[in-house]
Amino acid sequence: MKIFLIGFMGCGKSTKAKQLASRLNCEVIDLDAVIVAEQGKTIADYFAENGEEAFRKLESETLKTYDYPDTCVVATGGGLPCFFDNMDWMNANGRTIYLQMTPPQLVSRLHNREKRPLLKGMNDEQLLAFIEMKLTERNAFYRQAQLVVNAFDLDVEELMGSIVH
Numbered sequence: 001m002k003i004f005l006i007g008f009m010g011c012g013k014s015t016k017a018k019q020l021a022s023r024l025n026c027e028v029i030d031l032d033a034v035i036v037a038e039q040g041k042t043i044a045d046y047f048a049e050n051g052e053e054a055f056r057k058l059e060s061e062t063l064k065t066y067d068y069p070d071t072c073v074v075a076t077g078g079g080l081p082c083f084f085d086n087m088d089w090m091n092a093n094g095r096t097i098y099l100q101m102t103p104p105q106l107v108s109r110l111h112n113r114e115k116r117p118l119l120k121g122m123n124d125e126q127l128l129a130f131i132e133m134k135l136t137e138r139n140a141f142y143r144q145a146q147l148v149v150n151a152f153d154l155d156v157e158e159l160m161g162s163i164v165h
């Protein structure tokens, strides 16, 4: 079984993916990290050099061509479910879990904004407005996940419980 964790930047996909993989004794794959390793540059540098459109194509291609082991937990980039048919592809090829948080919760967790090209230079107020706007668009995709969990203060045992149910 492949488990895809989706959700907005800062909702804890990478951390939860590691904890879940360790709990399930399987591999963890972070698609942003795969891109960084394959391209030899940070996501911020890739955006700056090639633009968002090129990044979205590469991200979708990486999602669909990565050689996944049979059982793994995959952390995806925050925008990935919202482009092309990526959400349908994940739903067809694994289990999808949306780690949901409210905009104020996300603001409180997004300290390192410089490494995220879409958030560069924003103060808390601008970030809150940006998240509220983006979540309105993105929730239409995120909510296609097979499981939606409240991710704030979410314990890995609780997450395991939701998956088993």
Ligand code: S3P
Binding pocket: 007, 008, 009, 010, 013, 032, 043, 076, 077, 078, 079, 080, 116, 117, 118
């Ligand atoms: C993005 C989220 C980032 C990364 C890129 C774009 C987005 O991943 O893929 O900066 O559009 O929300 P994280 O959600 O892991 O920060």
